[in-house]
Structure formats: C-alpha cells, structure tokens
Amino acid sequence: MVATPREAFWAYGVYAGLIVSLTLNARVPLRSLIRRLAIETPFLIFVVALPFLARGERIDVVGLSLSVEGLWGAWNILVKATLGAATVMLLASTTPITSILYGLQKLRVPSVIVAIAGFMIRYADVIASEMRRMKVGRQSRGYEPRVLWQVRALASSAGTLFIRSYERGERVHLAMMSRGYSGTMPELAAVEASPTDWLRAFLVPAVAAVICVLAWL
Amino acid sequence: MNALEVSGLAFAYPDGLQALFGVDLTVARGERVALLGPNGAGKTTLVLHLNGVLTAGAGSVHVGGLELNKANLKEIRRRVAIVFQDPDDQLFMPSVREDVAFGPANLGIRGAELDARIHGALAAVGMTDHVHRPPHHLSYGQRRRVAVATVLAMQPEILVLDEPSSNLDPAAKRELAGILKGLDLTMLMVTHDMPYALELCDRAVVMNEGTIAGDGPTPEILADEPLMRANRLELPYGFDPSFSP
Numbered sequence: 001m002v003a004t005p006r007e008a009f010w011a012y013g014v015y016a017g018l019i020v021s022l023t024l025n026a027r028v029p030l031r032s033l034i035r036r037l038a039i040e041t042p043f044l045i046f047v048v049a050l051p052f053l054a055r056g057e058r059i060d061v062v063g064l065s066l067s068v069e070g071l072w073g074a075w076n077i078l079v080k081a082t083l084g085a086a087t088v089m090l091l092a093s094t095t096p097i098t099s100i101l102y103g104l105q106k107l108r109v110p111s112v113i114v115a116i117a118g119f120m121i122r123y124a125d126v127i128a129s130e131m132r133r134m135k136v137g138r139q140s141r142g143y144e145p146r147v148l149w150q151v152r153a154l155a156s157s158a159g160t161l162f163i164r165s166y167e168r169g170e171r172v173h174l175a176m177m178s179r180g181y182s183g184t185m186p187e188l189a190a191v192e193a194s195p196t197d198w199l200r201a202f203l204v205p206a207v208a209a210v211i212c213v214l215a216w217l
Numbered sequence: 218m219n220a221l222e223v224s225g226l227a228f229a230y231p232d233g234l235q236a237l238f239g240v241d242l243t244v245a246r247g248e249r250v251a252l253l254g255p256n257g258a259g260k261t262t263l264v265l266h267l268n269g270v271l272t273a274g275a276g277s278v279h280v281g282g283l284e285l286n287k288a289n290l291k292e293i294r295r296r297v298a299i300v301f302q303d304p305d306d307q308l309f310m311p312s313v314r315e316d317v318a319f320g321p322a323n324l325g326i327r328g329a330e331l332d333a334r335i336h337g338a339l340a341a342v343g344m345t346d347h348v349h350r351p352p353h354h355l356s357y358g359q360r361r362r363v364a365v366a367t368v369l370a371m372q373p374e375i376l377v378l379d380e381p382s383s384n385l386d387p388a389a390k391r392e393l394a395g396i397l398k399g400l401d402l403t404m405l406m407v408t409h410d411m412p413y414a415l416e417l418c419d420r421a422v423v424m425n426e427g428t429i430a431g432d433g434p435t436p437e438i439l440a441d442e443p444l445m446r447a448n449r450l451e452l453p454y455g456f457d458p459s460f461s462p
Contacts, residue, residue: 097311098349098351122352123305123309126353172309176309179367180291180295180320186319188311
C-alpha cells in the first residue's frame, strides 16, 4: 500500500474495498473500526497544514492559494495513514495479542523484537494502573489543574512514573536471572501452521501486492 | 546433608551501605523456616544471595552441598527458587504458559518434557485452567499462585518466598497456605505475618541489622517477648501463639 503511486486513485479505492470486505467478513462492526481510527487525528493536523506551507507551484481553490505539491503530499499521507491504520485496527480487533506475538515469531522476526513487544504489552496495564493510582493520589489532595501553569505536579508525576517503571524493570530483570535467564529469551510456544493457514494468511497481502504492481504499470 | 548452609556471609551495597554482618544459617532438608525481622534487617539482601543474584563480600553459601560460585550459578539457580513479593515482577511473559515455561526452557528443556513440567507446576497450584491466559487478566491471588508455579516448574530443592501472604485477602491466603503445605520442599519464608509463620513453619529465624538475632521453634520465638521487642517484632492484636491448634 505504501509503495503505491499517489496518482493511482483507483488503487486506493480497491484497497479500501478490500479492508471493508475483510471487516464485514470478520464480523467487526465498521462503526467501531472508524471510531478507533480517531487515533490518527493528531497526524492529520500536520496534513491539513501541508498545502498552506509547502513551496512550489500554487493553485487557487475557493479563494485560497494552495501549493500543488503540498496538496499531493497531504493526500498521499492522508490516504496511506488512514488505510494503514485501518489495517492495523482490523488485525488488533480480530487477533488476540498473544497470537500476534506467536505470528511475529513464526515470521522470523528477531526474538529481541518479539520480546520487547511482549514486555510492552505485558506492562502497559501495570504502568497505566500505576498512573491511575498517582492521579487518584493527586486528586485526593485537591489537585485539579485548570490552567497550564498549574500542571507542574503533572510533570513531576511523569518523572516519578518513569523512575518507578525503571525500578520495576530492574526487579523484573532480577526475577528473570533467578530463573536462569542468560541473555536469550526462550522461544514462545510453537504454533503449527498448515499450508492452508499460510495460504489464507498471505491471500490478502498478495492481492494488495498485485494492486500495487498494476498501479505502477 | 543440609539443604542450605550459609556461613559468615557479609555484604555491602556499592553505595557503602553494609547490609549483612556475618550471617550463619543452616536449614535441613524438608524444613520450613520463617525468616522474621523488621524492615531493613537485611532479609531480602540475604535472599538474593541464596541464588547468586548478589555476590557476598565474605562468607559462603552451600546449596545441597554445592558451593555457590560463578561456575555452578546455573545449577544453583535451578536448586534455589525465589518467589518475589510482587507477582507483576515475576510474571513478565505474554501468557501463563510462557511464564511457567521460562525457567525450564532456560535449563534447556523442550518438547513433551517441557509440557509435562508446565502441567505439573500449574496442577500443584490449582491453575491448570488458566494456562493460556495473559497474567494481567488474573486476580492478585491467582497471580501469586502462578508465580509459585513458575519456580516449581524448575523442580527446585529450596523454595524461597518473599512475603507470600502480602496483599492477599484472607481466602486467598488460606488457599496459598494449603498449596505450600502440600509441597514436599525445603522452604524459607520471609514474612511479617506472624500467624502465617506459625501455621506454616516449625522453625523461625529472627534477623536484625544484618545478623541473626534469634533462632528456634516458631511458637517459642513468638512467645519470647524480650526477643520480639528487641527486634521490632509484634504479634497481631488478640493473637496468642500458645492457643494455636
């Protein structure tokens, strides 16, 4: 998808159709997928600014002078980010996280990367609940910042959270060493994938690759 | 042969803080020993020496007759299993199965033998139904039990528990006590929970300021008021060790 030329509008239409049909096939409500796409909003702000800021040839659109190059750039980022994010959301809402890790391992992703992803997933909850407890702690002592210059405590909480997470990392390392860890993570459980599984898994990427090639021709 | 022999163990942290001043401790095979003492007494520091995570400045540790040194670190870590206080530190893999497999896999165990170890360890703590769940979806008591299973899978000779009853509700505490009593292992249990020590351990060792301050049958240690007071130890309100079953 990322390698598709930005001028090939039809290709993006096909990609979108592919994602929508997969979503319906997986019985994931389209509405929830769209709601999750809100995560890309911060990036869109930059995209909106692009046509105004970019240099080069300019064009008048309803009285605004916009850069042609900037418009193309904005379209390019917008469509690729949205479709890419939708694909990831689809994967996340259909596949349990442990299966994704097994899959990464099966695809021969370096074990360090799989381990880091695993730790991140494992400790996201722990750190989030630590953050929640600190927030309750602040609120219990009457801390409700309303304006920007009142947020000093927030910054120091972030620092504390960082230190706490670092210390937890040390304790986890102790626990790992105590169980004989010597630098290499053991493989996760072996999951068997039959040829049909491989075929099914590669079907969608293969279709996307074909579209990409056709778009370049 | 004794399961554990610690002699003249002294240790100072890199910042100069001396935590252990010559600790001598012998634990016979099959004994269950409670390690009591106030915060900062050096209990956890001692525990981290038993499997070589910390290296003593002086003194020695023998586990089942084998001296702890760099060459046999791996074997010592198999023999001495430590269950840390916070199960979130102990369970770091994506699922219960992987976490229990971590130790034995590091020992080079694979395949059917590994599966048998995992199943055996989870069965010992009554958690076989949760084998594929991620640890953060378990209750605190369940996580503590899985933490015990992660070290049982290494088939250790000594089980060291750091505050096993902390943060557990009374029912989870009782369930864990039942599991621990059922294990045929030498056990060293760091705890502030006097009734728990009395229930599970026949012998109690008191530690304070980096040395052993008392050692004897648990009911006698708990009833020794001057000893208890001198080491900042107290019995819970209304609790009388001499009235226990």
